[in-house]
Amino acid sequence: MTDWFTADPHFGHLTPAAARGFATAADHDAVLFQNLKGALLPGDRLFVLGDISSGIPDQEDRALRLLADVRDATGARLHLLAGNHDAVHPMHARSLAGHSRFLRTFDTVSAATTLKIEGKRAVVNHFPYDGDHTSPDRHVQWRPRDCGAPVIHGHTHSTDKVSYSKCGTLQLCVSLDAWEMRPARKDDLAVLVRQ
Incomplete structure (x- = not known):
């Protein structure tokens, strides 16, 4: 069993697709689907650190179907750590209403x-301790508290795999932008922790 991490797939969302060099969201989604299908094996766990789509309901439904297809094709177990674009993130007033829909695709949603x-505890969250792709940092009330544990995150769409919080704590970005449109293995993250 291998643990995999990815963030910010934004299925069906043209803006991130274009920023990643794709002419259409469909082209972007097809490459991402194949990359996930090619990486995952039965029994593997894929942690999706949020923003499966833009949050528009039809795009979100399509993203859930695509991820269910990945799960069914690979036998992997999927776990969602919801992001700001996901209807189930607690920042959204109706977040609980969508849980049953998301649980048809994901084994867990949190x-x-x-x-x-x-050998060290790491926090896994859509948000880093510090940093954003805009200034100032957004959604600060939903970010984890920096108590010195490394954080595995998405949200920033950074091409840098490693950054440090204002307190000097290691932040590991698993956004597709940092991992060439592929999920990151836990072993790859362990190498970054050791450096």
Whole structure:
């Protein structure tokens, strides 16, 4: 079993697709679908760190179908750490209403979790401690508190895999933009933690 991480797939969303060099959202989605299908094996776990789509209901439904197709084709288990564009993130007033719909695709849906990497606890969240692709940082009330544990995150669409918070804490970006449109293996993140 391998643990994989990705963030910000934005299925069906032309703006990120264009920023990633695709002429259409459909072309973007097809490459992402194939990359996920090619990486995952039965029993693997894929942690999707939010923003499966733009949040527009029909795009979100399509993203859920595509991710269910990935799950069914690979036998992997999918876990969502909801982002600001996901209807199930607690920042949205009707977030609980969408949980059953998301749980048809994902084994679990939450805003955050922790796991061990290189023997240390790491926070897993859509948001980093600090940083954004805009200035100033948005959604600060939903970000994890920096207590010194590394954070595995998305949200920023950064091409840099590694950054540091204002407190000097390691931040590992698993956005597709940092990993050439492919998911990151936990072992790859462990290498970054060791450096």
